[in-house]
Amino acid sequence: MAEQAGDPLFKSHDPIFNRKELLHVGHVPDEDRIVGRDDEIESVAAEVGAITRGDPPNNVMIYGKTGTGKSLISRHVATRAQDAAHGNEIDCGVLYVDCSEANTETRATRQLALSLKDQTDYRENIPVRGVGTMEYYQHIWAILEEFFDAVIVILDEIDKLDNSNILMQLSRAREAQKTSAYIGVIGISNKVKYRETLDERIDSSFGHRELFFHPYDASQLREIMRNREDAFQPGVLEDGTIELCAALAAKKHGDARKAIEILKEAGELARRTGSETVAEDHIKQAQEVAEINRIEELTSGATVHAKLALYALASHIITGERETYKTREIYERYVDICELVATDPITENGLYRQLKEQAFLGVIESEKTGGGRSQGSYLLHRLVTDPKHIVKAVRRDASLEEVPPYERLAETGSGSAMRDRDVDLSSFS
Numbered sequence: 180m181a182e183q184a185g186d187p188l189f190k191s192h193d194p195i196f197n198r199k200e201l202l203h204v205g206h207v208p209d210e211d212r213i214v215g216r217d218d219e220i221e222s223v224a225a226e227v228g229a230i231t232r233g234d235p236p237n238n239v240m241i242y243g244k245t246g247t248g249k250s251l252i253s254r255h256v257a258t259r260a261q262d263a264a265h266g267n268e269i270d271c272g273v274l275y276v277d278c279s280e281a282n283t284e285t286r287a288t289r290q291l292a293l294s295l296k297d298q299t300d301y302r303e304n305i306p307v308r309g310v311g312t313m314e315y316y317q318h319i320w321a322i323l324e325e326f327f328d329a330v331i332v333i334l335d336e337i338d339k340l341d342n343s344n345i346l347m348q349l350s351r352a353r354e355a356q357k358t359s360a361y362i363g364v365i366g367i368s369n370k371v372k373y374r375e376t377l378d379e380r381i382d383s384s385f386g387h388r389e390l391f392f393h394p395y396d397a398s399q400l401r402e403i404m405r406n407r408e409d410a411f412q413p414g415v416l417e418d419g420t421i422e423l424c425a426a427l428a429a430k431k432h433g434d435a436r437k438a439i440e441i442l443k444e445a446g447e448l449a450r451r452t453g454s455e456t457v458a459e460d461h462i463k464q465a466q467e468v469a470e471i472n473r474i475e476e477l478t479s480g481a482t483v484h485a486k487l488a489l490y491a492l493a494s495h496i497i498t499g500e501r502e503t504y505k506t507r508e509i510y511e512r513y514v515d516i517c518e519l520v521a522t523d524p525i526t527e528n529g530l531y532r533q534l535k536e537q538a539f540l541g542v543i544e545s546e547k548t549g550g551g552r553s554q555g556s557y558l559l560h561r562l563v564t565d566p567k568h569i570v571k572a573v574r575r576d577a578s579l580e581e582v583p584p585y586e587r588l589a590e591t592g593s594g595s596a597m598r599d600r601d602v603d604l605s606s607f608s
């Protein structure tokens with residue numbers, strides 16, 4: 180029997196990747212691989228930094244689109260602050276709660292209490308079920324009092340929490356003499372909408388600063404990817420591939436996570452096709468796949484009507500001569516499509532609201548235009564992505580697999596010609 184190491188079925192080394200883990204979604208880069216966010220790092224540090232000198236910190240809310248480094252930078256600064264505090268003999272803890280999982284006050288406080296217990300020699304038992312929020316708070320205050328001078332609490336995806344009481348509890352704890360430890364909260368959200376409702380949710384006791392993280396530009400994305408070049412074997416990445424990847428990602432979204440994913444996918448593609456190098460073409464193909472996935476993710480929670488509205492807009496753009504269309508034009512085509520897929524259409528106003536939601540998500544852009552004196556103003560909608568990606572993403576919804584292609588509808592100006600389901604789908608798939 181052949182020795183396993185020598186079995187040609189299993190190559191002894193990966194021809195494309197050297198340290199592929201550097202490109203994994205969950206990978207947390209080392210400090211020296213974080214680039215392009217120096218100002219943001221300093222801004223967060225300025226808010227919580229007082230802790231390192233034994234002074235009270237500010238609370239801070241960080242807003243920004245997905246993949247702009249909010250979670251990464253928050254954890255990075257919190258850990259550095261903790262180290263600096265320790266250097267000054269200040270007992271500082273760091274607590275991280277992902278509120279998309281711990282999405283109730285009970286879950287969030289349980290996680291805080293358990294994680295504090297983990298970091299200390301606290302002797303009391305903390306039950307994982309059967310007790311309520313108040314009991315978890317008791318443990319939190321007790322541990323803080325006994326073991327800490329200060330703590331930084333990161334509440335990531337804070338908009339997923341069903342209420343904001345935890346913010347009040349944490350910010351009032353000292354005043355209410357629950358603990359003498361200083362508590363600095365870093366709240367993170369990629370929903371700008373959350374900001375609008377935050378003031379209604381909380382009272383003035385949660386004083387906080389706000390920071391906004393902007394999408395990365397091409398040169399920052401390039402730097403981020405260059406710093407992970409050693410994920411690949413030497414010489415595998417052809418010249419210009421990282422530049423291309425950065426340019427494409429910056430143009431679409433400025434999302435570092437997606438840019439890294441594209442690079443990884445390009446490597447996978449090269450390997451699958453037996454190529455020894457990663458070329459620009461691999462990047463372009465990977466970008467296409469990523470873009471469809473992104474649109475699918477963005478639209479996955481959308482109603483069937485929103486998807487059909489996007490489809491109607493996409494079909495207008497594919498078959499027409501313009502890039503932008505009025506709500507009314509989209510609605511008319513949407514009604515035609517509804518008929519074809521035997522779905523009852525919603526009202527034009529209802530559809531308008533669905534379009535607004537999509538504009539908020541960043542799938543479309545809507546712009547108000549003056550339509551001349553007699554017409555008043557109206558909205559023009561454009562797709563942020565290639566319409567073909569919308570067609571693909573919409574068809575991935577099982578209930579919409581049968582949505583017909585659209586080129587012939589434009590010719591007839593009516594849905595009736597589209598009843599023939601055998602028309603060629605290939606131009607869109």
Ligand SMILES: Nc1ncnc2c1ncn2[C@@H]1O[C@H](COP(=O)(O)OP(=O)(O)OP(=O)(O)O)[C@@H](O)[C@H]1O
Pocket residue numbers: 204205206207208212213214215216243244245246247248249250251252368369403435436439
């Ligand atoms: N400045 C950076 N330097 C190096 N890598 C980065 C940087 N910013 C982001 N990344 C990489 O991109 C990934 C996404 O960043 P992060 O998770 O911080 O985004 P986010 O703003 O929290 O997004 P979301 O709103 O989706 O949670 C990180 O895991 C990290 O690998």
Ligand SMILES: [Mg+2]
Pocket residue numbers: 249250251335
């Ligand atoms: Mg995040």
